[in-house]
Amino acid sequence: MVKLQINGKTVEAREGEMLLAVIQRMGIDVPTQCHHEAIEPTGNCRLCMVEITKKNWDGWKKSVTSCLYPVEEGLIVETHNDKLFEIRKTILDLQLARSPHSDYVTKMAAEYGLEKSSYPAEPQGDDCIMCYACTRICDVLGKSAIAPTMRGHEKIIAGPFGEAPPDCIGCLSCAHICPTDHIKWNDKGNTRKIWDKKFKLIKCKKCGKKTITREFADYLIEKRELPSEYFDTCDVCKRKETAEKMGELVIKAREATI
Amino acid sequence: MKIDSITKLDKWRKEILTKQKTIKTKVLICLGPGCLAGGSDLILKEFQTLLKKKKIKDISVESVKKTGCHGFCARGPLVIIEPLGIFYSKVKKMHVKDIIEKTLQKGEIIEKLLYKDPNTEKIYKEWRKIPFYARQQKIALRNVGQIDPDEITDYIANGGYAALAKILKSMKPDDVIEQVSKSGLRGRGGAGFSTGRKWATCAKAEENPHYVLCNGDEGDPGAFMDRCIMEGDPHTVLEGMIICAYAVGSQEGYIYVREEYPLAVVNLQKAIDDARKYGLLGDNILGTDLCFDLKISKGGGAFVCGESSALMRSVAGEIGEPRAKYVRSVLKGLHDKPTVLNNVETFANIPVIIEKGADWFSAIGTKKSTGTKAFSLAGKIKNTGLIEVPMGIKLKEIIYDIGGGINDNREFKAVQTGGPSGGCLPADKLDLEVDFDTLADNGSMMGSGGMVVMDDRTCMVDVSRYFLNFLVEESCGKCVPCREGLFQLHKLNEKICEGKGTEDDLKLMENLSETIISGSLCGLGQSGPNPFLSTIMYFRDEYEAHVNKQECPGGVCKNLITYRINDDCNGCMACLSVCAAGAIKGKKKEQHIIDEVKCDRCGACFAVCNINAIDII
Numbered sequence: 001m002v003k004l005q006i007n008g009k010t011v012e013a014r015e016g017e018m019l020l021a022v023i024q025r026m027g028i029d030v031p032t033q034c035h036h037e038a039i040e041p042t043g044n045c046r047l048c049m050v051e052i053t054k055k056n057w058d059g060w061k062k063s064v065t066s067c068l069y070p071v072e073e074g075l076i077v078e079t080h081n082d083k084l085f086e087i088r089k090t091i092l093d094l095q096l097a098r099s100p101h102s103d104y105v106t107k108m109a110a111e112y113g114l115e116k117s118s119y120p121a122e123p124q125g126d127d128c129i130m131c132y133a134c135t136r137i138c139d140v141l142g143k144s145a146i147a148p149t150m151r152g153h154e155k156i157i158a159g160p161f162g163e164a165p166p167d168c169i170g171c172l173s174c175a176h177i178c179p180t181d182h183i184k185w186n187d188k189g190n191t192r193k194i195w196d197k198k199f200k201l202i203k204c205k206k207c208g209k210k211t212i213t214r215e216f217a218d219y220l221i222e223k224r225e226l227p228s229e230y231f232d233t234c235d236v237c238k239r240k241e242t243a244e245k246m247g248e249l250v251i252k253a254r255e256a257t258i
Numbered sequence: 259m260k261i262d263s264i265t266k267l268d269k270w271r272k273e274i275l276t277k278q279k280t281i282k283t284k285v286l287i288c289l290g291p292g293c294l295a296g297g298s299d300l301i302l303k304e305f306q307t308l309l310k311k312k313k314i315k316d317i318s319v320e321s322v323k324k325t326g327c328h329g330f331c332a333r334g335p336l337v338i339i340e341p342l343g344i345f346y347s348k349v350k351k352m353h354v355k356d357i358i359e360k361t362l363q364k365g366e367i368i369e370k371l372l373y374k375d376p377n378t379e380k381i382y383k384e385w386r387k388i389p390f391y392a393r394q395q396k397i398a399l400r401n402v403g404q405i406d407p408d409e410i411t412d413y414i415a416n417g418g419y420a421a422l423a424k425i426l427k428s429m430k431p432d433d434v435i436e437q438v439s440k441s442g443l444r445g446r447g448g449a450g451f452s453t454g455r456k457w458a459t460c461a462k463a464e465e466n467p468h469y470v471l472c473n474g475d476e477g478d479p480g481a482f483m484d485r486c487i488m489e490g491d492p493h494t495v496l497e498g499m500i501i502c503a504y505a506v507g508s509q510e511g512y513i514y515v516r517e518e519y520p521l522a523v524v525n526l527q528k529a530i531d532d533a534r535k536y537g538l539l540g541d542n543i544l545g546t547d548l549c550f551d552l553k554i555s556k557g558g559g560a561f562v563c564g565e566s567s568a569l570m571r572s573v574a575g576e577i578g579e580p581r582a583k584y585v586r587s588v589l590k591g592l593h594d595k596p597t598v599l600n601n602v603e604t605f606a607n608i609p610v611i612i613e614k615g616a617d618w619f620s621a622i623g624t625k626k627s628t629g630t631k632a633f634s635l636a637g638k639i640k641n642t643g644l645i646e647v648p649m650g651i652k653l654k655e656i657i658y659d660i661g662g663g664i665n666d667n668r669e670f671k672a673v674q675t676g677g678p679s680g681g682c683l684p685a686d687k688l689d690l691e692v693d694f695d696t697l698a699d700n701g702s703m704m705g706s707g708g709m710v711v712m713d714d715r716t717c718m719v720d721v722s723r724y725f726l727n728f729l730v731e732e733s734c735g736k737c738v739p740c741r742e743g744l745f746q747l748h749k750l751n752e753k754i755c756e757g758k759g760t761e762d763d764l765k766l767m768e769n770l771s772e773t774i775i776s777g778s779l780c781g782l783g784q785s786g787p788n789p790f791l792s793t794i795m796y797f798r799d800e801y802e803a804h805v806n807k808q809e810c811p812g813g814v815c816k817n818l819i820t821y822r823i824n825d826d827c828n829g830c831m832a833c834l835s836v837c838a839a840g841a842i843k844g845k846k847k848e849q850h851i852i853d854e855v856k857c858d859r860c861g862a863c864f865a866v867c868n869i870n871a872i873d874i875i
C-alpha cells in the first residue's frame with residue numbers, strides 16, 4: 001500500500017493504481033472525457049489534470065493527468081484550484097468552438113459557466129471530441145478496425161485510407177462507447193450499416209428477430225469457444241427453450257417420484 | 259577482411275595513412291545539400307573526366323574527393339584544394355578546366371574564384387583564414403566536408419574508431435559513462451538533458467534488452483545540421499552509438515531518419531554495411547565480447563515524430579503519435595524496454611570526448627553548457643550555412659563575425675533560435691551568450707540549432723503567424739489544448755495580421771497560451787505558443803500598432819500596407835512588367851502609378867525596383 005495526500009486528506013492506495021481512481025473513490029468530482037474503466041488510459045482530453053508536489057520539491061508543483069499518473073508514496077495532490085479551473089474551462093471553451101451542437105460538450109461547458117465559446121464556433125461543428133474511446137475499445141476486441149488518421153485539426157477516426165474498415169465486424173462497441181454519439185449506424189431490414197460498411201444480420205430461426213451480424217457471431221464463437229449453432233436462435237428464444245427444457249425435466253422428475 | 263582485433267585496426271590505420279600520403283594534393287568537392295543544388299555533382303564528374311585524360315605529377319583521379327557540407331553554403335558550390343586550403347567559391351563546371359590547368363598543374367591561384375569579404379573587400383586564399391571559419395570550432399562536424407563519407411578508410415585515417423578501440427581496450431562500461439557525465443555533454447536535440455545521466459539510468463535498468471536509438475528526424479524546417487552529419491560523416495554516428503551500446507549494455511539499435519533525407523539513408527546504410535563487413539558492427543566487435551547491430555528506421559516526415567515517445571512508437575511500427583506517460587523512456591522506451599535516445603549531433607561528439615577526455619571537452623564552452631553547438635544559419639544574413647561554435651559565444655559574434663551581418667547591410671531586427679517552437683530575440687539581446695540556460699531564461703531556446711536572422715523589413719506578428727501555422731499543421735491532433743488551442747491561437751494571430759484584432763484578442767491569446775503550455779500532452783504543444791509569446795514579449799509595440807492603428811510597421815501584412823511609387827521613379831517599366839494584377843500604369847521614362855484597388859500587395863514590383871522608387875506605406 002502507498003500513502004498519499006489528496007486535498008489535505010491522507011489516503012491509502014494500491015501500488016500501481018492511478019491517481020484518478022483514488023480521487024474518484026474519495027467522492028471528489030474531477031471532470032473526465034477520455035477515461036473509461038474498460039480501456040487503457042490515453043490522456044487526450046487533459047480535463048482530469050491535477051497538481052502534484054512532494055515535501056522535498058521546494059514548493060515546486062507539476063500539473064499531471066490523474067488518469068495516467070500512478071500513485072506514489074508521499075505525493076501531495078490538489079484536485080481543484082484557480083489554475084486547474086482555468087485549464088479545464090479553457091479546454092471546454094475550445095471544445096465548445098469545435099462541437100457547438102454536441103449536447104455532451106455544451107452540458108459540460110455550462111458547468112463552467114460557458115454558454116458560448118470565446119472563440120469563433122465552427123458553423124458545421126464536429127461532434128467528435130477525439131477521445132479515442134472507440135479505437136481503444138476496438139483494440140480491446142483485437143480488431144483495431146478503426147484508427148485516428150490525418151493530423152492536427154483535420155484528424156478524424158476512420159478505417160485504413162479513409163475507407164470502410166475491412167476488419168470491422170459491425171459489433172457497435174465503438175458506437176455504444178462514444179460519449180457524443182458521433183458514430184452513426186443503423187439497422188434497416190436485414191442490413192446493418194456502420195463506418196460505411198454493410199453487414200447482414202442474423203435472423204432467429206424461431207421467432208425471426210434480427211440479432212447480431214454474422215461476422216460478430218463468428219468472432220464470439222471463436223473467442224468464447226461457443227457451439228457453432230449458438231447464434232441460430234435469439235436470447236429470448238434461447239431462454240424460452242431452456243425454460244421449456246427445465247419444465248420438462250421437473251415434470252419428468254415429479255412423475256418419477258410418484 | 260574482418261578487423262577482429264584492436265591490433266589489426268591499428269595496423270590497418272597505418273596502411274591507410276601510408277597509402278594516403280602518396281596522394282599529395284587533395285581536391286575536395288562539396289556535395290552537401292547547398293552545393294549539390296548548385297550543380298556540384300557536375301563539377302565532380304568534370305574533374306574526374308578531365309583528370310583521367312591528363313597526366314599531372316602527384317595528381318590523379320584519386321586526388322578528387324566528394325565530401326559533405328563544408329559549411330559556407332552561401333558561397334557554394336565549393337572546391338577546396340588541400341593541403342594548402344585554397345578556397346574556390348561559386349565554382350561552375352566551366353571553371354574546372356582552368357582549376358586543373360592553372361592551380362593543379364602550375365600552382366597558380368585563380369583570383370576570381372577566391373572569396374572576397376563584402377564587408378572589408380579583403381580577398382582570402384585559404385579557407386581557414388576566412389572570418390566565417392576562423393571563429394568556429396569543430397567537434398561534431400570535424401570530418402564533415404573533409405572526408406568522403408562513402409569511404410570508411412577516410413574516417414579511419416582521421417582517427418575513426420580509435421575511441422571504440424580505446425574503450426574496448428582500457429575502459430569498463432562505467433568508466434565510459436563517467437567520462438560522458440564528467441564532460442558535461444547535454445543532448446543536442448533540444449531539451450539539453452545530461453547525456454551521461456541518461457546513459458547511467460539505462461545502464462542500471464534491470465529489464466532487458468536495452469536499446470540505443472539515434473534521433474535523425476530533424477523536423478525543424480531550415481535546420482540541416484543532423485542531415486549534414488549523417489550525409490557527410492555517417493561513421494561518427496555509428497561509432498557514438500556503438501560506444502553507447504557498450505556503456506549501457508545494448509545489442510540492438512536504430513537510427514531514425516526522415517524520409518526526406520534519402521542521401522542520409524543511403525550514406526548511413528553504406529556505412530553500416532561497411533562497418534559490418536569489417537567487424538565493427540555485429541557479433542564480437544573487434545574480436546571482443548561486444549555484440550551490437552544497427553538498423554535504419556525511416557520516418558514519415560512528421561515533425562512530431564522527433565518527439566521521443568512518438569519516435570519510439572514509429573520505430574516499433576505503430577502510429578507516430580506521442581504517448582502520454584509518466585515513466586521515462588530511458589526506463590520504458592522502445593517496446594517498453596530501457597532505451598537511450600540521443601540526437602545525431604550528441605552521438606557525433608562521443609568519439610571525441612572518449613579520445614580526448616572529459617576534461618578537454620568540458621574546458622570548451624560554459625560551465626553548464628560544455629562543448630560546441632552546430633547551427634544552421636539562415637534568413638537575411640550574408641553567410642548562410644552550417645557552423646559549429648563553442649557554447650557561450652555571443653549572438654552578435656555569430657551574426658556579425660561569422661555570419662557577416664545582415665543582407666544589404668540593413669538593420670538587424672530579430673534572431674529566431676530553437677526552431678518553430680523557439681523564440682525570437684531582439685537587438686538588445688545580441689550580447690547574450692549562446693547556451694542552453696541563457697537562451698531559455700530569455701524566452702527562447704537552444705532547440706536543435708536552427709537560427710533564422712530577420713531584418714527590419716520583417717513583421718514580428720507575421721513571423722508568429724508563420725510559425726504557429728507550421729505548428730498547427732504539425733500538431734498530431736491527439737490532445738485538446740494543442741489541437742484546438744494552437745488552431746485558435748493561429749486564427750487570432752491571423753485576425754491581427756488582417757488588422758481586425760483587438761486588445762481583447764491579445765489578452766485571450768495570452769490566457770490561451772498558458773493552458774496550451776500546461777495542458778498539452780507532449781513537447782510540441784507545451785512549447786507551441788512560444789512564437790507568439792516571445793514576439794509579444796519583445797515586440798509588443800508591433801502587435802499594438804496592428805491592433806490599435808491598423809498599421810504594420812514591418813510593411814508585411816497585406817491588409818495593412820499600400821505600395822506607392824515616389825518621385826524617384828525613372829520610368830524603367832520593370833515594375834509594370836512584373837505586376838500580375840495589372841495594377842501599374844505608366845509610360846517609358848515617366849513616373850508610374852499603382853492602382854491601390856487592383857493591387858494584390860504581392861510585393862513583386864517592390865522587389866524588382868532597383869532605385870527604391872516604391873514605398874510601402
Ligand SMILES: Cc1cc2nc3c(=O)[nH]c(=O)nc-3n(C[C@H](O)[C@H](O)[C@H](O)COP(=O)(O)O)c2cc1C
Nearest residue numbers: 445446447473475476477564565566600601604781
Ligand atoms: C515536437 C518535438 C520534436 C522533436 N524533434 C526532434 C528532432 O527532430 N531531433 C531530435 O534530435 N530531437 C527532437 N526532439 C527532442 C527529442 O524528443 C529528444 O529529447 C531528443 O532526441 C533526445 O536526444 P538528446 O538528449 O541527445 O538531445 C523533439 C521534441 C519534440 C517535443
Ligand code: SF4
Nearest residue numbers: 138168169171172174
Ligand atoms: S463496430 Fe467495427 S469499428 Fe466499431 S468496435 Fe466493432 S469492429 Fe470496431
Ligand code: SF4
Nearest residue numbers: 128129131132134178
Ligand atoms: S468518435 Fe466518439 S468515441 Fe471516437 S474519438 Fe470521436 S468522440 Fe471519441
Ligand code: SF4
Nearest residue numbers: 734736737740780783
Ligand atoms: S501536444 Fe500536440 S503533438 Fe503533442 S500529443 Fe498533443 S496534439 Fe499531439
Ligand code: SF4
Nearest residue numbers: 837857858860861863
Ligand atoms: S504589389 Fe504586386 S500587385 Fe501590387 S502593384 Fe506591385 S506587383 Fe502589382
Ligand code: FES
Nearest residue numbers: 043045046048067
Ligand atoms: S480523463 Fe482525459 S486525460 Fe485523463
Ligand code: FES
Nearest residue numbers: 290292293329331
Ligand atoms: S553544401 Fe557545400 S558548403 Fe554547405
